[in-house]
Amino acid sequence: MTRPLLDFDHVEVSFDGTSVVHDVSFPVLEGEVVCIVGESGSGKSTLVRAAMGQLGKRGCVTRGDIWYEGESLPDLPARRMRQLCGSDFALVFQDCLASLTPIRRVADQIFEGMSAHRKVSREECDRLASEMFERLGLDDSKRVLASYPFELSGGMGQRVGIAIALLGEPRVLFADEPTSALDVIAQAQVVELLARVNREWGTTIVLVTHNMAVVEAVADHVLVLRDGIVEEFGTVQQVLQAPAAAYTRELISATPRLVAEGE
Ligand SMILES: Nc1ncnc2c1ncn2[C@@H]1O[C@H](COP(=O)(O)OP(=O)(O)OP(=O)(O)O)[C@@H](O)[C@H]1O
Ligand SMILES: [Mg+2]
Numbered sequence: 001m002t003r004p005l006l007d008f009d010h011v012e013v014s015f016d017g018t019s020v021v022h023d024v025s026f027p028v029l030e031g032e033v034v035c036i037v038g039e040s041g042s043g044k045s046t047l048v049r050a051a052m053g054q055l056g057k058r059g060c061v062t063r064g065d066i067w068y069e070g071e072s073l074p075d076l077p078a079r080r081m082r083q084l085c086g087s088d089f090a091l092v093f094q095d096c097l098a099s100l101t102p103i104r105r106v107a108d109q110i111f112e113g114m115s116a117h118r119k120v121s122r123e124e125c126d127r128l129a130s131e132m133f134e135r136l137g138l139d140d141s142k143r144v145l146a147s148y149p150f151e152l153s154g155g156m157g158q159r160v161g162i163a164i165a166l167l168g169e170p171r172v173l174f175a176d177e178p179t180s181a182l183d184v185i186a187q188a189q190v191v192e193l194l195a196r197v198n199r200e201w202g203t204t205i206v207l208v209t210h211n212m213a214v215v216e217a218v219a220d221h222v223l224v225l226r227d228g229i230v231e232e233f234g235t236v237q238q239v240l241q242a243p244a245a246a247y248t249r250e251l252i253s254a255t256p257r258l259v260a261e262g263e
Pocket of ligand 2: 044045046176
């Protein structure tokens with residue numbers, strides 16, 4: 001078996017001494033898409049934030065480990081973690097536009113973000129951003145770059161957020177509910193974009209979602225969480241077609257399908 005790129009190893013996460021994620025273990029293999037599903041409050045975002053060292057002052061990994069290429073992420077000095085977050089890891093949120101400053105053009109903000117990590121001229125940055133938008137099939141990259149965040153639709157904003165995340169050429173893209181705030185058509189576009197990024201660039205993706213139809217469309221492996229405990233972990237076929245846990249069956253029956261039967 002291939003060695004995991006990321007390995008959650010009996011992870012417990014606590015806030016103010018109270019554990020909210022308990023004994024969670026699962027591997028993330030290089031080049032695959034792992035989806036984390038489960039109802040609100042089950043600990044999905046907490047796992048992502050634990051991997052990225054973003055649990056805040058009140059939270060920490062209190063047991064177990066998260067391994068990345070031989071490094072224990074919870075034990076890393078803050079400086080090394082910041083370095084990894086600027087190079088190997090990237091994060092896409094539920095509402096990428098909200099994480100941008102509303103009163104500054106997209107291109108200015110991309111430049112600011114990029115120059116924090118490397119020496120780059122404004123022209124070079126604009127060129128790289130345009131190229132990335134075009135590679136990702138975002139039409140009209142010039143207009144998008146010259147826009148203020150409020151001028152973009154939610155779906156466009158998410159695709160721009162993914163493009164910005166990929167400018168750092170991460171090996172692992174964490175995406176926390178990147179489609180939850182979108183209508184069905186925009187959801188499908190964002191899901192298709194993530195699938196392309198994974199397929200064409202081999203970027204490993206850890207995708208948090210409520211939506212089993214999204215899982216069906218992109219996942220290789222699925223982790224089902226409930227109240228911070230693993231209900232099951234398996235291949236997408238196992239989990240969707242022969243779920244071991246009654247809870248997984250409930251989640252599946254609660255989601256409308258994105259892809260029609262038989263496709
Ligand atoms: N900063 C924090 N301080 C205290 N408790 C927190 C903090 N962040 C998360 N929690 C708690 O951890 C548990 C898991 O929360 P988390 O945000 O990981 O859930 P989630 O599965 O991502 O839910 P949702 O689907 O609503 O985003 C919840 O009980 C939550 O209240
Ligand atoms: Mg969450």
